[in-house]
Amino acid sequence: MATSIIEKKKYTYEDYLKTPDDVRYELIEGELLMTPSPVPRHQRISRKIEFILEEFVTNNDLGEIFYAPCDVHLDNENVVQPDILFISKERLNIIGEKNIQAAPDLAIEILSESSAYRDLVQKKKLYT
Template sequence: MAIGIKQSLTYEEYAAFPSDRNRYELLDGDLLVTPVPTPQHQRASKRLQRQLEAYFEEQGLGEMFAAPIDVILSNQDVFQPDLVVARSDRIASRGIEGSPLLIVEILSSSTRERDRVLKARRYAQLGVPHYWLIDPDIPRLECFRLESGQYVLAVQAEGSATLEHPDFPSVTIRLAALVR
């Protein structure tokens, strides 16, 4: 079960947490704790990374990373998204500093509302241009684009459909391959 602890924390306090089996994040200073992902979750993450990694690097758009890696958007906003694409000038020794090009979250029963509402709102406020949500239970992929400070749905697909992204020519994602 994911929990949130209301207490204003900074990156320095966050960095002092133990390295255990939980995923720790800060959302506007509030501590978020999530248990380790399920095999279904990890499978979807790994398979999407395989489908996308070469595209982003070959196009010079950035490097793709899988969790756990800190994405430090402010001193009180530190996330560990399932997948993230960042330009080389954002990659530092402590993680990704500043807004990456893309954040991908894979929904689970314990993170669904947090990822869909709280994180989406905060990522938009902090200027993350692209935010994708994968629901492996349906399966569905929703790709949001930041416009005027809010996310709008750019494209989505579900079931066994193949998704072609309008902002990333030549990106084709086979949903069935993510969750089989």
């Protein structure tokens, strides 16, 4: 009996750019992953954190806050969209016209059952 081994395609940043605009994707270790729309509970939590951080960062002239969807381009096989991210004013040069071009100073992920492994293990490894 013949056994076929199907090699998984490794996607690149160029492939990522070709994905439809109406669906959120992340590229992790060359794997293209669809990210579903957040549920209302997630949005409530995100909004509260964003509000508190934005006020603190702005009042203290510390840098900039961004929120998803905002691409963080780490390398040719890794593009992620943290829920909320902070870039210190000393590193504002990593903010490009189309994306953030290095790991942020702070990345916040609001966990759900479906995203916990990706957020706590896979993405954490990419930021360090």
